[in-house]
Amino acid sequence: MRGSIAVESIAKNLIGGTERMAAAPKRPFRWHIVVFLAPAVLVYTAIMILPLAGTLQLSLFRNIDQSQVFVGLENFRRLFGDPNWSVNFWNALRNNVWFFIIHMVVQNPIGVLLAALLSSPRLRFSAFYRTAIFVPTILSFVIVGFAWKLILSPLWGVAPNLMDLVGLKSLFTPWLGKEQYALTTLSLISVWQFVGIPMMLIYAALLSIPEEVIEAAECDGITGMSQFWKIKLPLILPSIGIISILTFVGNFNAFDLIYTAQGALAGPNYSTDILGTFLYRAFFGFQLQVGDPNMGAAIATMMFLIILGGVCVYLFLVQTRLRRYQF
Amino acid sequence: MTTKLLTALLLGTSILGSAGMAYAQDVTLNIESWRGDDLAIWKDKLIPAFEAKNPGIKVVFAPSAPTEYDAALGAKLAAGSAGDLITCRPFDKSLELFKKGNLADISTLPGMENFSDVAKAAWQTDDGKSSFCVPMASVIHGFIYNKDAFDKLGIKVPETRDEFFAALDKIKADGTYIPMAMGTKDLWEAATMGYQNIGPNYWKGEEGRAALIKGEQKLTDPQWVAPYAELAKWKDYLGDGFEAQTYPDSQNLFTLGRAAIYPAGSWEIGLFNTQAQFKMGAFPPPVEKAGDTCYISDHTDIGMGLNAASKNADAAKTFLTWVASPDFATIYANALPGFFSLNNTPVKMEDPLAQEFVSWRDKCKSTIRSTYQILSRGTPNLENETWVESANVINGTVTPEAAAKKLQDGLDSWYRAGK
Known part of the structure; x- marks a missing residue:
């Protein structure tokens, strides 16, 4: 989530910056601006920008004979040129993209759907549902990973028994242990955990739609489903955009769930290896593998660039085209 | 205040x-x-x-x-x-x-x-x-078995591989017990309790390990592939859904008395003694023919x-x-x-199970895990890859030969023997 906060604030700064550029009247230098900004700038620099710069710097060095030597882009050449690294990198990136796709296709539409249902005035106990659906989000990854590992366990899990009750036992397989299912299963677990976030954001956006707009639509005879598609959905599109970018950043920074459920080797056969676990193994090492902070930093730099690229695409191509409505 | x-x-x-x-x-x-x-x-x-x-x-x-x-x-x-x-x-x-x-x-x-x-x-x-x-201290690999189960089914402690698989078949046919408690979810069980456990009998312990480090033997040689071929046969004797069975699952399966044989490391003894309600025994990795020299992994x-x-x-x-x-x-x-x-x-030592394990030091030759010394220094890391490939072999997603070739290729990419 660290990355997502950073990106959000970058995004805010960018948007704010362009608006404020216009007017520049001749006045004495306004010191109070500097003074008021200083705490935030200093703290942000110390705990975000410096470490980031440190990582970028580390990726350009190698440890040769116990001392750090500048090697330019050698680490990146290895990461992409040496099959021992590149195969793992592309595998992790591919898995990560799939992880993201599942979230976009499953988590966000379900979030929108839940929000639409919750905002329906006829629904009773909506506060209860809202809380219940949001609760997994505040659970620790360790709990979620462990609980789902148990639920899906072929030995003591409830999943095989429940499926047996409805006569679907034959469809049960040890999902987390099969190469072809493990990543999708984990993605869906993550969706289960985080579906509360898009739900809450969309729910808030839906509530902020003024009554007059809805009433006007009703006067024009637009009700029910077509009201959702024609009136509400266009109005919440900016929120959906923000959710997409949050999902993107969160997914490409993901690590915890895979690590707790599958371990650092992201088995079976690296089928659940994503950039986060790949980075972890490279940076800290694992079991007999000794950590290589320089290669780790190179991978971290690539993750940063991927996320930066994604966010830029969103900011400059999507965000600017989204229409905002002022009421 | x-x-x-x-x-x-x-x-x-x-x-x-x-x-x-x-x-x-x-x-x-x-x-x-x-x-x-x-x-x-x-x-x-x-x-x-x-x-x-x-x-x-x-x-x-x-x-x-x-x-x-x-x-x-x-x-x-x-x-x-x-x-x-x-x-x-x-x-x-x-x-x-x-x-x-x-x-x-x-x-x-x-x-x-x-x-x-x-x-x-x-x-x-x-x-x-x-x-x-x-x-x-060191830990010794072998198999811990449920003595009650063996007595009930009239199984003798296996000494050779044929006896070992005959015993597994018998347990499986009877159906009361899962023949072997092991899962591949955590990967390392397959490598440590599997490959490194039964392997030394094939590659002759220290002899093979030293030859591998010197570059005189390759992981694709028959004595290094054969343990994988044996592991591939284990698949049929593991519990339902072993692909998602974790290490604690395996331990529990065995100590609850639901499985008959547990491919083990001696470090389990303390825990098993407190948890298992039945008599336990242990046997070293079976050899090919009765009377063959046996080799055990006695890992520092x-x-x-x-x-x-x-x-x-x-x-x-x-x-x-x-x-x-x-x-x-x-x-x-x-x-x-x-x-x-x-x-x-x-x-x-007082503990009978521990005594049994340590008694193998007298009749068998000790070695350590083949991947630990020198060979796991580079990228890809041989030990980690052995975990992954051993699990793949047991899962049946890779043939023993392909797994061995992958490991040797990985090793060749950075390791020059004698350097």
């Missing part, structure tokens, strides 16, 4: 601080370790035994979590705040610390003569000239070294000499059945 509380706290800490100083005449040694499980044994048995003999030296055992140990230790060493005594992982992790100058050379420490060369190999430079940790697992920056080096050396003594070995091996002393003096 708050100020009062704060003042009280500050006063309290200053008093406590000066109280600590009063004891400072005694030398206090801190032990860094990842064995949090052993805290009670150190506090109640080992440290009192040492302190009784060496007045003036206090010892504090300060473990951290296993998964954090290496990173935490590295950071503490760099900051100069690490303990005087450092529990050593085998091979490269410790060798790296030695090369960085974090561990002192203790080749001439009194007591080191109590250990054989194989025992010391895990904490020596590649040329064997300098030692930097006192070997503490844990040692203790001296922080080169320690201010109490003399006291710490006294402690290490004691760790190298038969006294320590007796207490340690009995307190932790399944962690066998590497001391040349035989240690009397």
Whole structure:
């Protein structure tokens, strides 16, 4: 989530910056601006920008004979040129993209759907549902990973028994242990955990739609489903955009769930290896593998660039085209 | 109110601080370790035994979590705040610390003569000239079985591979028990309890391991592929959904009496003794024909070294000499059945299962895990890849030959024998 906060604030700064550029009247230098900004700038620099710069710097060095030597882009050449690294990198990136796709296709539409249902005035106990659906989000990854590992366990899990009750036992397989299912299963677990976030954001956006707009639509005879598609959905599109970018950043920074459920080797056969676990193994090492902070930093730099690229695409191509409505 | 509380706290800490100083005449040694499980044994048995003999030296055992140990230790060493005594992982992790100058050379420490060369190999430079940790214990691989189940089904303890698979078939046909408790979810079970367990019988222990390091043998040679072929056959005898069965699942399956055979490491003995309600026995990895020389994995697992920056080096050396003594070995091996002393003096152990394991040392030849020394230094890491490929072979997603080829290719990409 660290990355997502950073990106959000970058995004805010960018948007704010362009608006404020216009007017520049001749006045004495306004010191109070500097003074008021200083705490935030200093703290942000110390705990975000410096470490980031440190990582970028580390990726350009190698440890040769116990001392750090500048090697330019050698680490990146290895990461992409040496099959021992590149195969793992592309595998992790591919898995990560799939992880993201599942979230976009499953988590966000379900979030929108839940929000639409919750905002329906006829629904009773909506506060209860809202809380219940949001609760997994505040659970620790360790709990979620462990609980789902148990639920899906072929030995003591409830999943095989429940499926047996409805006569679907034959469809049960040890999902987390099969190469072809493990990543999708984990993605869906993550969706289960985080579906509360898009739900809450969309729910808030839906509530902020003024009554007059809805009433006007009703006067024009637009009700029910077509009201959702024609009136509400266009109005919440900016929120959906923000959710997409949050999902993107969160997914490409993901690590915890895979690590707790599958371990650092992201088995079976690296089928659940994503950039986060790949980075972890490279940076800290694992079991007999000794950590290589320089290669780790190179991978971290690539993750940063991927996320930066994604966010830029969103900011400059999507965000600017989204229409905002002022009421 | 708050100020009062704060003042009280500050006063309290200053008093406590000066109280600590009063004891400072005694030398206090801190032990860094990842064995949090052993805290009670150190506090109640080992440290009192040492302190009784060496007045003036206090010892504090300060473990951290296993998964954090290496990173935490590295950071503490760099900051100069690490303990005087450092529990050593085998091979490269410790060798790296030695090369960085974090561990002192203790080749001439009194007591080191109590250990054989194989025992010391895990904490020596590649040329064997300098030692930097006192070997503490090793773990032995084999199979633990449910004696009640074997008696009920009339199965004899298997000695040869044919008998082993006949026994598995019989258990499977009967259906009461899952023949073998092992899963591939955590990967390392497949490699450590599988490949490294049965492998030494094929590659002839030290002979094959040394030849692999010298480059005279390859992982694609028959004696290195054959264990994979055997592992592939295990698939049919594992429980339902073994692909998602974790290591604790396997342990529970066995101790609950639902499985008959458990491919084991001796470190399980302590836990199994407290949990299993049935009689247990153990047998070494079966050989091909009755009477063949058997080989066991007797893997050096844990040692203790001296922080080169320690201010109490003399006291710490006294402690290490004691760790190298038969006294320590007796207490340690009995307190932790399944962690066998590497001391040349035989240690009397009470636990029958532990006795069974250690008795194999007399009739079989000992070796250590093939991937640990030297061969896991590069990228891809041979040990980690062995985990992945062993699990793949048992899952049936890769053929034994393909797995071996992948490992050898990975090794070839960075390892030049004899360099």
